[in-house]
Amino acid sequence: MRWEFGNILxxxxxxxxxEPEIxxxxKYNKNLANYMRSLGEGCGLDLTQNIKPPKNLYIEVRCLxxxxxxxxxxxxxxxxxxxTTHYLLMAHCQHLIRQGILE
Incomplete structure (x- = not known):
C-alpha cells in the first residue's frame, strides 16, 4: 500500500x-523514508517515484x-x-551517478 498510495493512506x-496494521x-513508512534518505550521497533518492523498468539498458552520461x-x-x-559523454549500461554506472561523478 505504501508504494501504491504513498506515505498517507x-x-x-x-x-x-x-491498530497493529496501522x-x-x-513503521514501514518511517524505515523506507530513512533508507531513501541514505541513498544518493546524502541527497536522497525516492524509490517510489520510478517503479517502471527502464526502456533502454544503455544511457547517455556526462562526466562531471x-x-x-x-x-x-x-x-x-x-x-x-x-x-565527456559516454553511452553506457545503466547497471554499470548507477553508482557513479549517485556519487555525483556522472549525470
Missing part, C-alpha cells in the same frame, strides 16, 4: 485496518569530474574525463 482504506504501516579508467564489459575500459 486514503481514509477509506485506513478505516479498514486494525502501526506496522507507519575526472575519474580515470572505468571497467566495463569483458575487460574493456572507458576513460571518464570531465565534460
Amino acid at each position: 486514503p481514509a477509506n482504506i485506513r478505516a479498514t485496518l486494525c 502501526q506496522w504501516f507507519n 569530474q575526472d575519474y580515470g579508467e572505468f571497467p566495463i564489459e569483458e575487460g574493456d575500459t572507458v576513460i571518464l574525463q570531465k565534460n
Whole structure:
C-alpha cells in the first residue's frame, strides 16, 4: 500500500485496518523514508517515484569530474574525463551517478 498510495493512506482504506496494521504501516513508512534518505550521497533518492523498468539498458552520461579508467564489459575500459559523454549500461554506472561523478 505504501508504494501504491504513498506515505498517507486514503481514509477509506485506513478505516479498514486494525491498530497493529496501522502501526506496522507507519513503521514501514518511517524505515523506507530513512533508507531513501541514505541513498544518493546524502541527497536522497525516492524509490517510489520510478517503479517502471527502464526502456533502454544503455544511457547517455556526462562526466562531471575526472575519474580515470572505468571497467566495463569483458575487460574493456572507458576513460571518464570531465565534460565527456559516454553511452553506457545503466547497471554499470548507477553508482557513479549517485556519487555525483556522472549525470
